[in-house]
Amino acid sequence: MRKSRKLFLTFIIFSSLLAGIFLGSFLVSQVSATKSPTSQYEKIGILLKVLNYIENNYVEEVKVQDLIYGAINGMLSSLDPHTNFLTPELFKEMKVDTSGQFGGLGIEITIKDGILTVISPIEGTPAFKAGLKSNDKIVKIENEFTDKMNLIEAVSKMRGKKGTPVTIYIMREGLKEPKKFTIVRDIIKIQSVKSSMLENEYGYIRLANFQEQTASDLKKALEKLDNDAQKYQSKSNQMKVGLKGLILDVRNNPGGLLDQAVGVSDLFLEKGIIVSTIGRHKENKDIEYAHKSGTWKNVPMVVLVNGSSASASEIVGGALQDHKRAVVVGTKTFGKGSVQQVIELDDKSGLKLTVAKYYTPSGRSIQEKGLDPDIVVEQLDPKILKEEEQKRVGKKQGWREADLPRHFKGEQKEGQKEEENNNKDEETKPEPQLTQEEIIKYDYQLQQGISYLKSYAIFNQMYALPPKPQAATN
Template sequence: MFGTRKGKKIALLAVVLFAMLAGGGFVAQKHCAAQGGNDYESIELFTDVLAIVKKSYVEEVDTKKLIYGAINGMLASLDPHSSFMPPDMYKEMKIDTKGSFGGLGIEITIKDGILTVISPIEDTPAFRAGIKAGDQILKIDDRFTKDMTIMDAVKRMRGAKGTKVILTIVREGFDKPKDFTLVRDIIQVKSVRFSSLDNGYGYIRIAQFQEKTDDDLVKALATLKEENGGSLKGLVLDLRNDPGGLLDQAVKVADHFVEQGLIVYTEGREKDSRMQFNAHKGGTEPAYPMVVLINGGSASASEIVAGALQDHKRAVVMGTQSFGKGSVQTIIPLSDDSGLRLTTARYYTPNGRSIQAKGITPDIIVERAEIQPTEKKDGHIREKDLENHFESGEKVEGEDKKTEKGKVPAAKSDDQLKGDYQVLRALDLLKGWEILKTMNRAN
């Protein structure tokens, strides 16, 4: 039987080689030449199997479907982040980086063989339903996720606006898996949000690093300065639950706060994957105090920014350990409008730290906590609590700006910041910084 298929096998071998060269150019050619017979023997094995399936499978099969499946399997054997994107998925991926797409608003990975949530994207169906970083997705609708690729999982979670999908979640603290019913929506990711926390103190949140993140950051900084008399006393940069995004945008964001020196560098096998990114003196922000907030949902590009500012001692990093995704994926377009997402390098902080599987360790550990406001903090009765007490006669500065107990003391703050314990701790640190500076100047 094998002898009669020799001509077909040679033809199929030529087709497969052409597909490889179309995707990889001279790199694929060079690799084949270096490996010699081993690569050709492996490709011959593949074409043998392909020919047998085409000839003998119980039903007629689509060759492209077989090739796509083989590529998926090949990439899945490498790492959780390398994947193949058919034309429709590749098109959606390009839309994702522009900040608008249909689905649930959830960033996922495969951790220890289990489909795991990196982070829900802020103000999306997943975020509103209570999906959290670290959640394990046992099932999507009625389909178990064991051995499911990331691309297959993404495809199952994407869908038309208004349609429902059920995620079965395993979470620490749950007695048993719990079903979450989510309604798909058009996800409009607002990359940058900002607010004035208090007089002179700004807050900027980056939800995801997209094409316009740097532009939006510049506008946010300008507005905050305008709201606070032309300058800032301090800034909270919130990277919690930021799953990452575009490397170049992470570099540009860090560049605003680092005057000179290395921001991040990458190491890989190919020359093109070994790169260094340095800060530029022009356009650097004044050296006001900064706190960067991170947590287990901070990954990839957000870890680059946090690591750079930490190594340069430009900011205090506060929160909890970050996710630990220290690899770089290169998107390679292929000849049939499909795409290849391939891990090509590891990235390192300026001090040479690899983030991969480790993450960024905060300078100050602050766990997430809920603030429960009380009428009296220590139980003591004070003069002002007595009936018919008289006032001092002096107007207390800012007394007309009443704030709710346990809330961020700022009329301009977003609702989401009110009662956020980690943000309050960051603001306290910035204020303490300013007090110490004032005391030192007085001495």
């Protein structure tokens, strides 16, 4: 009796699945009636027979839902790494992602060349503080190798309650064997937009990702920076022109919501195409256009990118680059040029399906190729730059008695030697972490971006056209 009930349940589930498939095939046939899907879907009968045989004969009792979810995962594993099935629990977590808060390590991952790879650690998170880097290969999570995991499974294993540890093993260039990292999970609160003023008249805005409020938060940040610049100009008796330049930083930004990438780009473009998305059927083309209202068109811009700028970041960079609205500075971007649609299924599970590829306004596809910056600037280690500056400053200091050749040694009292040794121990301690001000000061790519904005203003003044002579009137 129990088996018959399970078989009936299986029949109901697959009948619903078949009904959905045939309804979908009917709708597709309205677009293209050249293919008859009947023969393809006859093979679903084989799947149903296998399921039935497993239920009746497998050595242990299994849940029908687990078998069906496993079959779906197997089906999707033959597609691209960004197409995934999400169980109800994972689908709920994914919704939390875009709202900007969840529990975990704080890394964005992908599958690259069949290997689970870090796109970028999120600033200020446990993963960032532990020293994980872009392009790190995650070979093992706890005691389980990752070669058979899809993205969703890997994410679920690294997430968990705040304060609980998780151990991952990393391979990176220069390592002979995987390096072990035990990282304590925390609540990951992603502040999508961070801003600050540089040298009183140049704005700096860092986009960590693209979540639900990114475009509106960016607009607020722009208005504040512009007001701050005008206040400074007013105090220093300058003409109130507002921002003289803007750095938009999307380095280590793994992407996010497509509509937010469009909204961010629209803030700086007053007309033309922002991005085109084209699915399997070329006639299903979606084009997003810029709007004149609310455009910040007169502020010179630099967009900073690197190898961890992906997806939505590349949409923004590509749109501003193609329209000659900003100079893109840094290194080649990640190269994710596909668009995913998330579909909620009847049991609250979800399907994340790659449905289209996106193209920049000029028709370029970023997929696999990445975005080439207008000016290539490699990043330098800010700690090394700080050390070099300290050396230069040190050379300018005056001579002391201790620096003179053949100087007398100072007399030591009891206990002084011990204190001296303690001081030596303190000197061997590792350098403290850079402050936020130092991070900006010794960020080589950022400083180069500021220099380009300043030189733009200088050249504008040097080569400004003289006013046209007025026509004489009789």
